[in-house]
Amino acid sequence: MGNDLRMSDLVFEVRGLTKVYRSGEVEVRALAGVDLTLQPGELVVMLGPSGSGKSTLLNILGGLDHATAGTVRFREHDLTALDDAGLTAYRRNHVGFVFQFYNLIPALTARENVALVTEIARAPMTPEAALDIVGLGARMDHFPSQLSGGEQQRVAIARAIAKRPDVLLCDEPTGALDSKTGVRVLEALMRINKELATTTALITHNAAIREIAHRTFYFGDGRITSVEINKARKAPSEISW
Amino acid sequence: MRTLDRKMLRDLRRMWAQALAIALVIAGGAATFVLASGAYRSLDETRIAYYERYRFGDIFAEIKRAPRSVGEQIKGIDGVAVADFRILHYAVLDVANLVEPATGQVVSVPERIDGQQNRLHLRAGRLPEFDRSDEVVVNEAFAKANRLRSGDTFRALLNGKLCTLRIVGIALSPEFIYAIGPGDLVPDDRRFAVIWMAERALAGILDLEGAFNAVSIRLLRGANPEQVMKTLDAVLERYGGTGAFTRKDQFSHAFLDAELAQLAAMRRVIPPIFLLVSAFLINMILTRAIGLEREQIGLLKAIGYGPLTIAMHYIKLVIAITGIGIVIGFIMGAWLGQGVTRLYAEFFHFPFLIFRNDASTYAIAGAVSVASAVAGALRAVAQVLRLAPAVAMQPPAPPRYNRGLASHIHARLPLSQMTIMSLRHMARWPMRAAVTVLGIALASGLLITALLSFDSVESMVNVAFFKIDRQHATVGFNDPQNMRAIDSVRQLPGVLRAEPFRTVPVRLRNGHRVRRLSISGKPADMDLSRILDANLRPQGLPSQGLVIDTRVAELLHVSRGDVVEVEVLEGKRVQRRVIVSDIVTSYLGLSAFMGLEALADLLDEGPRVSGAHIAYDVLQERALFDAIKSTPVVSSIGLQKRSISRFRSTIKQNIDYMVTVYVALAVIIAFGVVYNSARIQLSEHAREIASLRVLGFTRNEVSRILLTELAIVLLIAVPLGWLIGYGFGWLLIQAFSSDLYRVPFTIERATYAKASLVVIAAALVSALIVRRRVNRLDLVSVLKARD
Ligand SMILES: Nc1ncnc2c1ncn2[C@@H]1O[C@H](COP(=O)(O)OP(=O)(O)O)[C@@H](O)[C@H]1O
C-alpha cells in the first residue's frame, strides 16, 4: 500500500455503507447506508445514542470488520475489496485504534503492550516516548491489572499513536475517565493530530467534546443524521465536562 | 517478536499448574512408549550379545548313547561349523536345609574348553578338575537360592549311586537363562540345579566312557538348519536319537523368547494406546485452553499481526508445554525402562546388561505428542482468526439457549436454577461436553486396561493350578518304565494317589506347519492332572485320537476332526496320521494329550510311563521327600505348591511391575485430564460466575454450577470408560498370548470400580481446586474491563 501522502486527496471516502449482523433468524441493521468523507489531518467527533452504529462504522474504517454493502476508500484503495492479508497490512501500516474496552494484553507491562505494536511498525516512536505523550512515563513497567481504567486507556492510546498512524480511530476513549484524565487523553490525541497530521475519528457520549473537532457527525439508527462544522475549535482544557 | 515471546513466557508462568498437568498427560503417553520399547530392545540386545559371546548352540540333539567315533561324521555334515559332544543327565538332589528333593541337570565339561559352545560365565571359583568326580560347578540361581558357596557340598543320586558333590565354582550359561526343572511349570531356583561336571568323571559314573548322549552344533553362516537336522537325525537314529531341534525348541531359549515376545506384544499394544489417548487429550485440552485466548488473538489481529505470526506464537507456547512433557516423559520412560530391564535381567541371570533404545521410539513419541498438541492449538487459533477482529475482541455474544430438555426435566423434578444452568451449558455446547466425556472415559479406559492384567493373570493361576493341574507333585523317571514303577511310587510314604503319565517328544505337522512338543498320555480315570474343555469343565480323553489345546490348534491351523501327522522322536520313531478329536483349554505351554493306551498303540509298544502325578498326605511330606531322594528310579520331582508360589513371585512379579508402572501413568493421565477439564470449564464461565456473585449468589451456589456440570460429565464418562477399557483390554490380552502362557480375558468388577474411583478422586481434587479458585475469584477484575 502506498505511503505517499497527497494532501489534496481524501483520506476516507465512504459510499452507501451498510452492515447487517445476522445471528440465526435475527437481523440487526447496524449501518443503513452511510456516506461520508474525511480530509487529511482532520479531527472528527461522532455522537449519537447507544446502538446507532458508531462503533460499527469505526470498526469498518479500521479494517476490523467487513461491510455488508457499499464502498470504503482509504486514499486510492478500496478497503471493501481487500482480503484478510490486505486488511492486516492496512491495519499494521496505517491505522491506530483505541478500543472501547482497552484490550491490553494482561501478561504484558504497559511498555510491552506498546512495544507489541512498535516492533512491527515501519517508523514508530519508542514505547517510552509514546507513553510519555500520554503521561504514563512513570508507570511503564506496570501490568494492566496494576493500572486504573483511565491509565489502561492511556496505555491503549500510547499503543495506537506509537506507530505514527495515518488514521487514528478512537472508540469512546474517555468514556471511563474523570475530567482531568479525560483532558489529558484528549490533549494527547490533539497533539498527535496536529503534529503528525493524523486523521482522527473519535466516538464519544460527551457532547462537549465536539468543540475540539473540525466536524461532528450525528448518528441515529445506522445513519448519519447531520453534520456540524466547528468554526472555532477549543482546547481540551477549555471545554466544560 | 520479542514482546510476543515475553507474553508466551509469562502465560506459561501464569498457567503453570495447568501447563504441568498437560505436560504430565504428554509425559504419561511418551513414557509408556519409551519404557516398553527400551525394556524390550535392551533385553533383546543383551540376549543377542550374550548368545554371541558365550557361543550358544544353534542345533541340539539328544540320544541314548553314541560312540565318540560318530562325532567325526557329525562334524563333517555340510553347514556345521562346530559340534560338541557331551553328556546330559537328570539327577535327584539332596541339598542341606532343603526339605524337598531338588532336581539337577548334569552337564559334562570337556577337558579342553577352548572353542567350546555354550560357554560358562564363571561368577566364582573355577571349573572342575578333569579327573575329579566330586567337583562340580553349579548355576548361580541355584547357589543363591540355597545360599551355597564354593566349598559347600550336596548329594546327588546318579545312576543309582549316591554321590557327594563339592561346589568348586558358580556359573551362568546361555543354555540355562530360563532354568526350569522337569515337571515344574515355572522356574524354581531352589529346586532346580544345573550341575557341570568333568566329562571323564561323569562318563565313569554313567557308564558312558567313550560315548556321548547329546550334541550341540553351531552352524556356518548361511547354512540350512533343516538340512543339517535331517542329516543329523539320520546319523543319530540308530543311537536312539529323539530328533534334532533348533533354538526355537530349546527350553531356555523358547521360554525367554516367549517372555520377550510378550514384552514386544505389550509394547505394540499398550504404549500406542497410551500415546494416542494422551495425544487426543492434549489436542482436546489445548483447543479449549487456547479458545479462551479469543480476545487476545483478536487484538493481535486488530493491531496488524498476521495469522502466521499469531499461530506461531501459540505454537511456541504449546511446544514449550509439550516439550516439558516430552522431556519428563523421556526421562521417566528411560528410567522406568531400565528398571524393568534390570528386573527381567535379574530374573534371567544375564551376566551383563546392554541398555538400548531406538532413536525412532523417541522420535515417534515426540512427534506424535507435538503434532497433536500443535494441531489442537492451530484448530483453536484458526477458529478465532476466522472471525473479524472486531468480533473476536468482543466477549462472545450471549449464547442462545433453548428451553429444551433441561426445562422439561425442570418441570418434573425440583431442580435448582444452578442445575438448570449446568444442563443448559451442556446442551448449548454438546460437542464440548461430549469431548470432555470422551476424554475422561479414555483416561478411565486406560486405567482398566492397565489394571485388568492383574485380574487375568490371577484367573489364569486359578485355572492352571487349581482346575487343571491339581497334583501336589510330579515325579519323573529318567527313562520310561513299565507300569510297575507306578506301584512303587504308590508305595512311597504318604502317597494318596498316583496317576501315571507318559510324555513323548514328537513333531506335529500339518502341511508346512510344524511344531515340536510332547504328547502327554493320561489314564482314563485322571483326577489330579486334568483336561478342561472350552467352558473349563473337566473332560475325559477319547479312546482314539489326539487332543490339543487351542494354541497348538492355532499354530498348526487345525480344527477338530482334522488329521495331523505325528512324528515320534524316540523309540521306533513311528510316523502316523492321527485325527484331532478335540480342542481344549490350557494356559501354560503347548499341550497335546492322548489316552495312555492310544498313545502306546501309536508308539507301537506296551504301556509304559514317564512319571506320575501324585497327591500325598502333607503330614508325611518329610518322609516322602526323604524317600524320593534315595529312590533310584525317580530322576526329577516337580512340586505344584511351590510352582504356584514361584509363579506368583516371579512371572507375576515381572508383569506386576510393568503393570504397576502403566497404572501409575494412567492415573497421572486421568488426573491431568480431569483437572484440565475442570480448570478450562471454570475459565469459560468466569464472567458468568462473577456476575452471579455480584448479584449476591453465594460461593456455594455458583460453585454448584461448575460441580454439577462436572458430575454430569462423570456420570456419562464412567460407564463409557468401562466400555472403552473392555475394548482396550481385549486387544491387550490378545497380545499377551505366547507359547509360554496365555491369559484368559477377565475383568473383575473391582477393576471397573477401581478405575472409576481414581477418576472420581481426580474429579474431587479438581473440584476442590476449582472451589478454591471460585473463592478467590476477583470479581472486579473479571468485570472491570467490560461495560
Ligand atoms: N457482533 C454483533 N452481532 C450482532 N449485532 C451487533 C454486533 N455488533 C453490534 N451489533 C448491533 O449493531 C448495532 C450497532 O452497534 P454499535 O455500532 O456498537 O453501536 P454504538 O457503537 O453506536 O453504540 C446495535 O444494535 C448492536 O446491537
Ligand SMILES: [Mg+2]
Ligand atoms: Mg459503541
